[in-house]
Amino acid sequence: MIEYALNFGFGCVGLALLFNLWRxxxxxxxxxxxxxxxxxxxNxxxxxxxxxIGRATSMYFEVSLLVAMFGFVSTVAYxxxxxRGDIIE
Amino acid sequence: MSFILEIIISALIVIGGFFALVGSFGLVKLPDLMTRLHGPTKATTLGVGSILVASMLYFWLLQDSFTIHELLITLFLLLTAPITANVIAKAYMLDHADPDKDLPKTGGVEGWATFDAIGQEDDVDAPTTGTEPARKPVPEL
Structure with missing residues (x-):
């Protein structure tokens, strides 16, 4: 059952990424x-x-944590x- | 018992994917940026948090390895989403909002921080009239 939910989740998040790309x-x-x-x-x-979850490996925690941190820092830097016209004054 | 756990985890994944989709659909659908901020910062954060909780439950209950890494990511996202929305709104207001017409008065001597920061460089050397409080110059770091 988890496989079907994962496929649904992949579809939803992929469509969400397409919406973001359009914006x-x-x-x-x-x-x-x-x-x-x-x-x-x-996303x-x-x-x-x-x-x-699909691969049943816990190797991707660090990846997602790094993506979260870099996403936040890059948004604030933009x-x-x-x-201010400058990032580090 | 394992079947019930699978149902719970699957439901969390489905709810998370749905809310992520709703947030991004709001990003496309809503008319201007101040309303568009609502979708990603609320719905998408909730959806990703739900998916992360599903991941934690999956590895805890079905794989027998308990970690709180996902809770760490969820907490980080919930903390940073309002800050992100605030700085994006400030960046938008700098170009697209008139502080005299579009914004309400702050009720104090200080104005809106975004616009005060612009005028400050010009006003530091200007002579004060005495009726308004002199603004202190920003100390050099």
Whole structure:
């Protein structure tokens, strides 16, 4: 049963990534694109965790944790650059 | 017993995938950025949290290896989602909001932080009239 749920989850998250990609291309403002990239990072975490369940290996925890941290830091860095014109002042 | 656990884990995965999809659909569907912020920061975070809890239960109950790594990721996502929304909203307001027309008064001597930070570089050397409180210059780090 878990296999069917995993396939459903893969489909949902993949479709969500396509939606985010559309928003990333369409814009229209820079903040929209930053938000789209941030949401893509969160959906990528979901995809990695689902793949870890499917493979029954706990090797992917660190990967998803790293993706979470880099997604957050990069989003804040983008917004800081928009706000101040510089990241580390 | 194992069948009930599989049902619970499958339900958590399905709920998580559905909420992630709803959040990203809101990102596409809603009209402007301030409303678009709601989808990813609330629904998607909830969906990913549900998938992470499903992963933790799966490895704990069906694979006999208990870890709290997923709870760590869930906590991190729940902590960072409001901060992300706040900085994106500030970056958007900088370009697209007029502080005199679009925003309410703050009720104090200080204005909105996003717009005060812009005018501060110009106002530091300007002479104060005495009626408004002089703004302290930012100390150099």
């Amino acid at each position: 990333l291309v369409a814009g229209p403002t820079v903040a929209d694109r930053v938000l789209a990239v941030d949401t893509m990072a969160i 990528a975490i979901a995809l990695i965790v689902l793949y870890g 917004c800081k650059f928009i706000l």
